[in-house]
Amino acid sequence: MRPGAWPGTHDACAVERAPAVFRRLWAQRAATNLLEKSHSRCFRLAPAHFTPTRRGSDRRAHDALPPKSSSPCLARISFVATLPFEQARQVVIAQVGQAPLPPTEELPLEEAGWRVLAEPVVADRDYPPVARSIRDGYAVRSQDLPGRLRVVAELRAGQSYNRPVGPGEAVAIMTGAPVPEGADQVVMVEYTTQSGAEIITDRPPRPGEFINPQGSEARKGEVLLEPGVRLDYSRIALLAMVGKQRVKVYRRPLVAILPTGDEVVPVDVEPSPYQVRNSNAYSLATQVARQGGLPWVVGIAPDTYDATRQLLEQALQADLILLSGGVSMGKYDLVKDVLRDLGAELYFDHVLIQPGYPTVFGRVRGKFFFGLPGNPVSTMVTFKLFAQAALQTLEGERQLELPLLPARLTAPFRHQTGRTRFWPARLSADGTEVTPLRWQGSSDVVAVARANVFLVADADRQEWQAGETIRVLLK
Template identity: 55%
Template sequence: MAAATLCIVDALSFLEARRVVLEQVRGSRTVPTVEIIRLEEAAGRVLAEAAMADRDYPPAPRSMRDGFAVRAADLPGTLTIVGEVRAGQAVDCRVEPGEAVEIMTGASVPDGADAVVMIEHTQVAGTRVDVPKALEMGANVNPRGRDALAGSLILDAGCRMGYAEIALLASIGQAEVAVYRRPRVAILATGDELVEVDVVPEPHQIRNSNSWSLAAQVMRAGGEAVVLPVAADELETTKELIAEGLDCDLLLLSGGVSAGKYDLVETALASFGAEIYFDRVRIQPGQPCVFGQAKGTFFFGLPGNPASTMVCFEVFARAALELLGGQTEPLLAITQAQLKAAFRQKPGLTRFLPARLDAAGLVTAVGWSGSGDIAAVTRANAYLVSDPEKEEYAAGEWIGVMAR
């Protein structure tokens, strides 16, 4: 049996491997089908058409504070209160020299006024208000069109919509939204040791958890999970299920990617003319991670240990899924936090280790027994991300952190 075509010989660094994923997927992806959905269904979807402002925002100058609408040229001074404007009320008054209009936050600023003085900076006596200090023109006023001008771009196609984007679309009156179809992601766990979740396993067996963790990660990343039956360690069965998975937009295989006698995934993929871009990455957990393409579909061969599967999806497969779903820029949310306790490692690998980020912004590695320890991952709310060249971190030193 012919081997799959391998483009990369040596194990790649984490950043090199991620760059390969981005370049390959960007270079050959097609524009997904567009769907029209209701705004209330749009959270987490990818916008397919640019959104334009339907009018100026704000449509009229608005007060940013409770206080008095005034003419800056009249200050400091004592002014006559000639009216009141609440948020949502049409303005039916004008500020003339020596006058002021009481105004609430969000209300439209009356004609003639060019500033708003905060109420706590005034003294009111009947119909008179004393303003003891000068004020610049435009103070505490959000001018017409500052946020957006009519017809201007406010959201570009390819952005994934969260609550802020939903609010923005609602504000411009988009009750319906054009979005890209969710990518269908096939999930195929392999191995004789696996049984289904509702089966009582024998001592030599384990329940299949990887398919369901991957399904959750796929849905969280904006994809539609297609969970295939477990593939036993038998070549023809594995090939049949891989063929089914390659009919989806992306295929995720779990297990069978190491160098063991019964690790058959790469052999099975070779029968489909697979091109493999890398088959090992210098990370922990997840070194034996495979990325390639067969029959026009990208695939990832993820290690079988649960933490390895979870990490490899988040740092590699998620980016591919987001690009295939029409997202312009897949993001990898790695930030920095201070270590609560010293941390040591053997250099050479970028490590993504279960960690706990506390309310004070300090991060601590969670004790774990290795990449099969699912319970340790559940005790974590983040991954500690180490520098592969650094051997020792002191308490209080900054280190990479990725949200779980």
């Protein structure tokens, strides 16, 4: 390595000859640079006559097409950064966030649940429109307390009282009823004693007690919901409250799902011992639909270049492409070859997680794609961590969340450091304790089906004792 070439060198020959420790440092720096420049930077796959090579686990990136150079080593090597999962997720959000907002459509309110709002929603009047009681009791003048008061009327929700409350008077009032003019306090029934047509209370004067003032929730014309929020049940209730019979939402993205591999057969086929049924297409379709997308299973791509390319070109009609399998380093993992020849750009091709290390994210012919590992649990986990965020963004959602909740371990847990590990587990009914399940690895769907969370083991910590707190990710 020439003097002064490290660190930060652009001399690819020097990088290739560098010790493993320096290659690791370079990869970490590349990861940071990728995140900082994610709005403008990508990596183009190498042309067909370049074959990616790896030098053990220390090599954290694969060959990519570099700028033209007279250096033969520079023509062979360029790096796509390997990222921790938090950074990889942020790269996905940053890149997909640059895409234009999707088209909109208008729906009846009853069909808008769980869609993403595409217009601001404003209050059509003050809320509440008048001062309301928030307790069953008596509307009174605070200056008359404590004392004996004469009950002159009864007022239920939906009714009005047209004359002011006078000195020494009280109006029996129900929760939600408008507070009559002149009254500035509500005394709960529990604080009164009935004596014929009168009540007696020792409640002290507290103006405003148990009264929800006019406009205290929202003022007329105030923006209550911004575009980009998902319409859960509370937001649907708000839309109904302000009289929105029809609502503008973003169109649901079409998501192409393309499992790959000769070993994958349709669900209705009896598999041989060396085959597996196409579970990934069904799990991904369910995850896509749950998140608001329209799943489209394109087919099963066999391990031939022409068939894989034909199906992938079909999939380019969708808004997002999910490839399952074919992204590792096996002899017949052809997806990267096809993507390369279609001119794909990569933002990352490995993430420091387990399962799901060889996860690919990029763009081809203007469409974002994920190459998800073929083992079923890897596919499920990597969709949850990365593809779900892309799908939410393509649907116009801007409030992206991935809650990692704390829970106490019921048993010791140990793993190999270096990658964040997502392990199937059971969270207790009250959400306070988590139990790791017996798990045979990323093909073990049985364990994941029994789990209700993934235990999240940090990459830099090896073991936890029973009773210690660890994070969990809800399925």
